[in-house]
Amino acid sequence: MMDATKYSVGYYPPPVEPGHVYEWPQKDHIEQAPAWCSVDLRDGNQSLIVPMSLEEKLEFYDMLVKIGFKEIEVGFPAASETEYEFLRTLIDGNRIPQDVTVQVLTQCRDHIIRKTFEAVKGAPRAIIHFYNSTSVAQREQVFKKSKEEIKKIAVDGAKLVKQLSEEYEGNFLFEYSPESFTGTEPEYAVEVCNAVLDVMQPTPDRPMIINLPVTVEMSMPHIYANQIEWCSKHLKYRDSVILSTHPHNDRGCGVADAELAVLAGAQRIECCLFGNGERTGNVDAITLAMNMYSHGVDPHLDFSNMPAICEVYERVTRMHVYERTPYAGALVFAAFSGSHQDAIAKGMTWRKEKQLHQWTCPYIPIDPHDIGRTYDADVIRINSQSGKGGIGFLLQQNYGYNPPPKMREDLGYRVKDVSDHEHRELSVKEVLGVFENSYLNHTQPLNVPDAHFIQNSDGSITANVVVTGGGSTVKCTATGNGRLDAVATAIEQQTGMHFTLVHYSEHALDSDTNSRACSYVGLKWASGEETWGCGTHTDIIVAGIKALVSAINNK
Numbered sequence: 001m002m003d004a005t006k007y008s009v010g011y012y013p014p015p016v017e018p019g020h021v022y023e024w025p026q027k028d029h030i031e032q033a034p035a036w037c038s039v040d041l042r043d044g045n046q047s048l049i050v051p052m053s054l055e056e057k058l059e060f061y062d063m064l065v066k067i068g069f070k071e072i073e074v075g076f077p078a079a080s081e082t083e084y085e086f087l088r089t090l091i092d093g094n095r096i097p098q099d100v101t102v103q104v105l106t107q108c109r110d111h112i113i114r115k116t117f118e119a120v121k122g123a124p125r126a127i128i129h130f131y132n133s134t135s136v137a138q139r140e141q142v143f144k145k146s147k148e149e150i151k152k153i154a155v156d157g158a159k160l161v162k163q164l165s166e167e168y169e170g171n172f173l174f175e176y177s178p179e180s181f182t183g184t185e186p187e188y189a190v191e192v193c194n195a196v197l198d199v200m201q202p203t204p205d206r207p208m209i210i211n212l213p214v215t216v217e218m219s220m221p222h223i224y225a226n227q228i229e230w231c232s233k234h235l236k237y238r239d240s241v242i243l244s245t246h247p248h249n250d251r252g253c254g255v256a257d258a259e260l261a262v263l264a265g266a267q268r269i270e271c272c273l274f275g276n277g278e279r280t281g282n283v284d285a286i287t288l289a290m291n292m293y294s295h296g297v298d299p300h301l302d303f304s305n306m307p308a309i310c311e312v313y314e315r316v317t318r319m320h321v322y323e324r325t326p327y328a329g330a331l332v333f334a335a336f337s338g339s340h341q342d343a344i345a346k347g348m349t350w351r352k353e354k355q356l357h358q359w360t361c362p363y364i365p366i367d368p369h370d371i372g373r374t375y376d377a378d379v380i381r382i383n384s385q386s387g388k389g390g391i392g393f394l395l396q397q398n399y400g401y402n403p404p405p406k407m408r409e410d411l412g413y414r415v416k417d418v419s420d421h422e423h424r425e426l427s428v429k430e431v432l433g434v435f436e437n438s439y440l441n442h443t444q445p446l447n448v449p450d451a452h453f454i455q456n457s458d459g460s461i462t463a464n465v466v467v468t469g470g471g472s473t474v475k476c477t478a479t480g481n482g483r484l485d486a487v488a489t490a491i492e493q494q495t496g497m498h499f500t501l502v503h504y505s506e507h508a509l510d511s512d513t514n515s516r517a518c519s520y521v522g523l524k525w526a527s528g529e530e531t532w533g534c535g536t537h538t539d540i541i542v543a544g545i546k547a548l549v550s551a552i553n554n555k
């Protein structure tokens, strides 16, 4: 049974005077990319049902380097043999590029710190990331220690890290996290961080990272932003501190936490691809980077081949990229619904006609091509919710057919009908099939296999046509004010049918010199019914006759 009285707001707002005005809400967007640190191989890995093998971690690592991460937390070397070996493979195998710094995580415990230095020795550059929990809950329930005693864990850890960094060979940088920061009083978190900073003595040339993690998301994002701004202003050595954020996603606001934290002074984000990570995950690197990108800010991370990134991620982590994951999910650019498809199709056409550089297409926040997705497979998808706009767009984009609006409507209903009855999505090829079966070059039951024309002195045209149907072939003649009109009249006279030609249009179908003409004919019958036909042929007159015959055969 749910019982809300079990819960209360469990976060700690900064100790500000009543009426205090925070600065970050004045900013409305992120102006430049932060420093990114991938924690996929550590936080992401520690949360998997089966952690990655050494080979899988190597493949993932190579992908992170390719994407452009310059800082990568590669593991918790004291955790397991695989973690340790992975780090040694990177270092001994010279797999750390010049511009990439690997990061390792350790608790503030003597033997774990020592094991970490063993694992990382000889690294061209490595960030030693040490942490201990500072939250009220952990102080009381896990460590059963006072504030002073908890601070001492951090300070002792910092002293050992500093000492070993001088003893071991390697180029070491440092990061400290007051873990469970969001459950910690901000003034106490700052007190502990400042005590660590006093030990590490960072300088502007050799700054230290202070990471204020959303270990568990406990508040709305603006509260976290307030905490970040307040801490940023109260940390010592501020010009020698890189302020980092590490949001988890318990309340589903990890992205908002990170974005608002950057507005509030965070300079670095620890994140995972596809929001993998402990429990509901770490903040999603892809959403953050692509959100900036969609505002015109270069994130300095390259997601131009998203399908390949999804493939590697799913294979090595055994996780699944949810279809609605922002930017990366299989369905995030898909429009099934008619009015969306119509607007997208019109937006695409607008963009093409006006040769726009700026992306303004309705419903689609970024150009899918930018991240390796295609319009055909990813954007307009056909089912029973679709409409003429999208269906017509697909037909035109893929096969060059540009039927008139009323014929598109007719086609739209035919396509929806198939999808509705079969309860499934239709492929573009199947849409073409419906179009062809419905309208194209129908020669049954009636056909006009031959036609010759004479231009009369009054401008009218006389057609001598051969009409087949019902097992007979007859020759007949009629005059009209154009070729098609003359053929239509001949057919009417021969068959006794009565219709009015309400639409005729044509366009070239192929772009080469052997281009075929494509004609569309709409007929209105005495009953009020309208039928449509399409004809294609290298001869435009023949194409028109085929369209007319098809429209008649559709009665």
Ligand SMILES: CC(=O)SCCNC(=O)CCNC(=O)[C@H](O)C(C)(C)COP(=O)(O)OP(=O)(O)OC[C@H]1O[C@@H](n2cnc3c(N)ncnc32)[C@H](O)[C@@H]1OP(=O)(O)O
Pocket: 043, 046, 076, 078, 079, 080, 106, 107, 108, 109, 112, 131, 132, 133, 142, 143, 153, 179, 215, 278
């Ligand atoms: C929020 C985060 O993601 S933090 C990162 C968490 N990641 C991981 O834990 C993955 C890797 N961890 C491991 O493989 C193991 O936990 C190890 C190897 C680090 C440690 O293993 P063990 O010592 O066998 O067990 P365990 O983790 O349960 O140790 C708990 C002890 O560490 C203490 N401890 C936990 N974190 C810290 C810390 N940051 N600093 C100091 N002590 C700590 C606990 O208070 C507890 O102390 P106790 O033995 O006096 O009760």
Ligand SMILES: CC(C)C(=O)C(=O)O
Pocket: 043, 105, 131, 177, 179, 180, 211, 213, 214, 215, 216, 246, 248
């Ligand atoms: C180790 C720390 C930074 C962590 O993963 C967290 O607090 O979530």
Ligand SMILES: [Mg+2]
Pocket: 043, 213, 215, 246, 248, 278, 282
């Ligand atoms: Mg974490």
